Amino acid sequence: MTRATRGFLGRQRGRDPRLPPGQYDVGHDWPVLTAEPTPRITPETWSITVDGRVERPTTWTWDEAHRLPPSEYRGDIHCVTTWSKFDTRFSGVSVDTLLEAARPTPEAHFVMETSKTGYTTNLPLEHVTGGKAWIVWEFDGKPLPTEHGGPVRMLVPHLYFWKSAKWISRITLMTRDQPGFWEQNGYHDLGDPWRQQRYQGD
């Protein structure tokens, strides 16, 4: 184990078991961290496409997406910059619902999320299926604010939050893994907060 830092006591003891290692509880705050300018985007101009290795590439408009069966996530989110936020509530549609319509082909093993801004992030397919991922347009019962990815963002809450692309516009099924934006810029390929997969090499 690393030697103790002289004089550092640390603040939190009796840590909340929901807190992954190296994280702290940000409370009611919700920091905004993005690498690009916030886009100008409205529900009318938003759509989401599921394409790539699928039998039926499909695009949903805002209205079409809202006619899909609703789904909700209640729980915690974790950012690689070390804040975690407990008891969040997001509403939208499960990614499972989108994939049922688009039907991934047998060779689809990875996905790339793409934002309206050109931001991308990659994931193994099994990390967005089985009730683990959503596209969401509400936070705590209110429209998702633009700075937090509204009108619609991806939500993959079991991984660090850079895997939950803001302003999601496309989910592309792929045969092979490809690095997304932060994954090309020094960050981990998967990003499991419980294993502290923050940077390349973790």
Next chain:
Amino acid sequence: MTEVLGPGVADAPSGGWRTSTVAGVRRPIQRSVQLRLDVADRIEHLPGQHYVVRLTAEDGYTAQRSYSVASAPGDPLIELFVERLDDGEVSTYLADVVEPGDELEVRGPIGGWFVWDGETPALLIAGGSGVVPFVSMLRHARSIGRSDLLRIVVSSRTLAELPYADELRDAGALIVLTREAHGDRPAGRLAAAELAPLWEPGRTAYVCGSASFAEAASQLLMDTGLPAHSIRVERFGPSG
């Protein structure tokens, strides 16, 4: 179709955990600390990259935060500038407790996006302690004789609160103060008319500061006509 964002620079250097020794501690402005660290087996960074500092308590509890590097790659030491947040677990330790000779565990350099390659013309826009990565770019530009590539705009409430104020002024930065006049410029927020003459196609804009500053400045740049893809943003979270 949207152009996909790629790496800021290809193959930016990255380093693992290292032990560093604190070589210098200064407090040039209130509520902040400037640390100079001698990092064992240091991997040279690119201007704009950051380091993580990890503190460990006796019982193994750890807390870590990221800080931009202020020093140039050629500096034998790593210089960090840390704003002290009153409720910050790490920044209060670094500002109040650390002394020369202490050992600090650090990891870096990290990051490939908010990085300057030393060749591309750049417009740098900072709010408050967002100047730190730009100080590294400025020092690097000076050391390679390419100060002409950089145009710098810094915004602060007052001059006394602006980190590296003398160095930035000497580099010809446009200093924007929101609470007091500066030279001929009355107090006031950065305006699009001040930015417009500083940018032309081919120049990358870098914006660094608090979430609200970064949002306002990047929207100003888009109002000025910059394509979103020429704007790189680094926002500070309240992560203490």
